[in-house]
Amino acid sequence: MLKLRDGIVELYRKVASSLPKDVEESLKLAFEKEKEPAARENLGIILKNIKMARQKELPLCQDTGIPVFYVKVPRCLGQERIKETILEATRIATEKIPLRPNSVDVLTEKNTGDNTGKDFPVIHLEETEEEHLVIELLLKGGGSENIGCFYKLPDEDLRAERNLEGVKRTVIDAVLKAQGKGCPPYIIGIAIGGSREHVAYLSKSQLLRRLNEDTPEPLLKELEASLFRDINSLGIGVMGLGGTNTCLGVKIGVSSRHPASYFVDITFSCWALRRGRLIW
Amino acid sequence: MVRLTTPLNESTVRTLRAGETVLINGLIITARDRVHKYLMENKPDIPELKNSVIYHSGPIVRNSKVISAGPTTSARLEPYEAELIGLYGIKAIIGKGGMGERTQEALRHYGAVYLQATGGAAVYLAEKIKRIVDVRFLEEFGMAEAMWFFEVEDFPAIVTMDSQGGNLHREIEASSKALALNLKF
Numbered sequence: 199m200l201k202l203r204d205g206i207v208e209l210y211r212k213v214a215s216s217l218p219k220d221v222e223e224s225l226k227l228a229f230e231k232e233k234e235p236a237a238r239e240n241l242g243i244i245l246k247n248i249k250m251a252r253q254k255e256l257p258l259c260q261d262t263g264i265p266v267f268y269v270k271v272p273r274c275l276g277q278e279r280i281k282e283t284i285l286e287a288t289r290i291a292t293e294k295i296p297l298r299p300n301s302v303d304v305l306t307e308k309n310t311g312d313n314t315g316k317d318f319p320v321i322h323l324e325e326t327e328e329e330h331l332v333i334e335l336l337l338k339g340g341g342s343e344n345i346g347c348f349y350k351l352p353d354e355d356l357r358a359e360r361n362l363e364g365v366k367r368t369v370i371d372a373v374l375k376a377q378g379k380g381c382p383p384y385i386i387g388i389a390i391g392g393s394r395e396h397v398a399y400l401s402k403s404q405l406l407r408r409l410n411e412d413t414p415e416p417l418l419k420e421l422e423a424s425l426f427r428d429i430n431s432l433g434i435g436v437m438g439l440g441g442t443n444t445c446l447g448v449k450i451g452v453s454s455r456h457p458a459s460y461f462v463d464i465t466f467s468c469w470a471l472r473r474g475r476l477i478w
Numbered sequence: 479m480v481r482l483t484t485p486l487n488e489s490t491v492r493t494l495r496a497g498e499t500v501l502i503n504g505l506i507i508t509a510r511d512r513v514h515k516y517l518m519e520n521k522p523d524i525p526e527l528k529n530s531v532i533y534h535s536g537p538i539v540r541n542s543k544v545i546s547a548g549p550t551t552s553a554r555l556e557p558y559e560a561e562l563i564g565l566y567g568i569k570a571i572i573g574k575g576g577m578g579e580r581t582q583e584a585l586r587h588y589g590a591v592y593l594q595a596t597g598g599a600a601v602y603l604a605e606k607i608k609r610i611v612d613v614r615f616l617e618e619f620g621m622a623e624a625m626w627f628f629e630v631e632d633f634p635a636i637v638t639m640d641s642q643g644g645n646l647h648r649e650i651e652a653s654s655k656a657l658a659l660n661l662k663f
Contacts, residue, residue, distance in 0.1 A: 236497070236636055236646075240596045243634070247602035251546075260538050260546040260600040260622075298538045298546075298622055309620035341551045341574075341597065363663045370658055377651050379551050379575035381597035428661050432654040437597055438575065439636070440650055470598040 205476055206287035206333065210265070211295050213335050213474040214257040217248055220409040221385070221471050224446045228383060234441030241436050241443070244469060255295075259470045262297040263337040265319035268406065270326040270333075277323050280331070284321055288313050300340070322399070333476040334406055342380035342468040347372040348398070351460040360460040362421050365390055366428075368462045373429050373445075378438015381468035384445045385409070386429070389463045392455025397463035404449035405467050413450065422448045436469075481632075485529035486569040488589040494637050496644030500593060501632040505611065506531045506572065510550055512623040513615065514558040517566070526627065527566035533595075534573035536622030537604070544607045544628065548600035549574040552592070560584035572635050576647030585641050592639035606633040 217225075225248070229241040251258030267284055271277050289312045291297055301315035302308070313319065326332070349368040351360045356371050358364035369388060376384070387404030389397040413419050425448045435441035446469065455461070480494065484504030494500070509517070509532045517524075534555060537547035552559075552573030560580040562568060569590045571577075574597040585591060595603060612627035638646040 239499070239636075243596040243599045243602055247596070247599035250605070251601040254601060256601050257538060257546045258601055259598040260536060260548050260604075261550070262538075296538060296540050296545075298536065299620060300622065309622070311620065339598075344551065344554075366663055370661065374651075374655055374658055377575070377654070378647065379553055381574065431661070432657050434650060434654050437594065438647060438650055439594075439638075440646075468598055 202331075202478055203283050203287045203290070205478060206284060207291045207294060209333065209335050209474055209476045210287065210291035210297065211255060213337050213472045214262050214295055214297060215255045216252045217258070217470065218408070218473055221446065221469075222248060224409050225383070225469060228436070228443040228446065232436065232441050232443055234435060234439065236439040237436035237441035237443065240439060257295065257297065259339060260298055261339045261341065262300065263339045263472070264300065264343070265313065266336040266338055266402065267319055267321045268334040268336070268403065269321065269323050270328065270331065271323055272326055272329055272331055275331060280323065281321055284319065285314050288319055331478040333478070335474055335476075336402070336405060337472040338402070339381075339468050339470065342384065342466040345372075345376040345380040345466050347375070347464045348394070349462040351462065362417065365462050366421065366425060369425055369464060370428065372464045373432065373434070376466060377434055380466050381470070382434060382438060382445065383436060383443045383469050385447045385467040385471045386445055386449070387465040387467070388448065388450045389453065390450070390455075391453035391461055392459035393453070394461060396453055397461045398465075400451045400453055401463040401465040404451050405465065405471060406473055407449045409447040415452075418450045418452065422450055482570070484531055486531065487529065488569065491569050491591055492589045492641050494591050494640055495642070496637050496640045496646050498637045500635055500637060502531055502572075502630055502635065503632060504531075504630065506533045506628050506630050506633065508533045508535045508537065508624070508626040508628070510534055510536050510623055511554060512619040513625050514555050514562065516615070517562055518558045521565065524566065527568055529567055529569050531570040531572060532568050533628070534571065537626060539610070539621060539626070542610055544604045544610065546600040547604045547607060548598050549595045551575045552577050556581060563588050563590055576638055576645070582639055582643070582645060585639055586643060589641050591637050591641060593635035594638045595633075595635045603633065606630050
């Protein structure tokens with residue numbers, strides 16, 4: 199597993215120091231379209247920063263986040279060994295790249311110093327019939343994680359009923375609350391369903407979808423497009439300084455619900471959406 | 479574009495207006511969640527904080543070099559900031575996302591400003607840090623939460639809350655809420 203371990207260390211390096219092509223292209227496009235001077239200046243700095251971080255192979259944001267792994271494991275490989283290898287790679291990557299040590303014990307308040315801890319990194323394992331091991335890594339920054347929201351519909355205050363219009367009202371509410379606090383332009387993952395832990399999982403995993411990757415479900419595609427338009431009409435803009443670029447993408451997933459429950463979970467990513475994939 | 483050199487003086491700070499871009503030169507001192515709580519509870523004597531610029535940031539430092547150091551969200555520090563501005567004579571705060579009414583009132587009362595740096599632009603901003611002058615509480619709070627003393631050159635930021643009540647965050651929040659009323663559902 200030595201080679202795999204080193205592969206994961208390199209995955210960490212790539213994800214921490216460079217943005218996926220679709221996100222970078224989207225930021226460049228935003229810069230071209232942006233007219234608001236302060237927002238434009240900030241986008242200019244953001245683009246320079248992306249370039250510098252890639253050249254120097256250094257973490258483009260000092261908050262290298264909570265690492266979240268999505269792993270598809272072929273039958274022949276043991277899941278426990280994969281977990282151990284990820285933990286070992288995390289310790290090495292923290293030292294070598296370096297990553298900022300972000301794992302703090304809730305009870306003792308001690309930072310472990312190596313980015314491992316209780317359920318840290320977060321690792322989602324799933325068995326696959328395929329012969330390749332596929333590891334996706336998301337480095338999820340804390341600032342944008344903090345502005346995430348959970349709603350139970352109906353919500354009288356928001357006049358949000360149990361339908362897609364109600365969902366839309368919750369998302370607009372979440373964005374109005376977030377303002378510039380989580381480093382917009384945002385990429386917004388949304389999940390609708392009836393199990394609390396699952397909608398949280400599903401909304402975050404929407405961030406793995408490429409920005410130009412459409413959902414096959416026409417109703418959701420329409421909702422994604424209309425939310426994208428509406429959110430960008432609010433004038434919050436880059437770093438909350440105004441302008442037309444409040445979000446770069448809106449991605450929605452659904453899971454079946456219980457008759458009593460209609461949940462909406464919203465995960466925000468800052469502009470620095472850091473994800474990458476290793477196939478082994 | 480206004481060039482600021484530390485230590486700041488109140489009369490200069492009082493002329494700054496929301497929307498202006500500044501370039502900071504001299505000393506900036508990082509302080510985030512744990513340092514704010516510690517200063518509030520223990521009130522240790524830290525003379526460098528007089529007329530200072532503090533930076534809401536948890537940097538990555540390796541071999542005495544800052545390699546990545548962007549701002550963190552300032553809203554979390556709202557319960558402490560107004561009192562610390564008064565207690566220590568802090569004259570400028572660099573962060574992101576803005577702060578609340580109590581901080582705004584302290585900016586007015588003591589003549590201080592809130593500056594926003596570009597969130598996530600951590601390698602770019604680290605390049606503006608020329609030297610680590612000192613570090614405190616590294617052992618106790620860890621790298622991200624320690625109090626780092628950085629010498630900076632032309633560190634860029636935008637005044638988003640000034641001492642006259644000007645506040646870009648509040649303006650944008652109000653206008654975005656008004657625009658949301660026009661949305662068709």
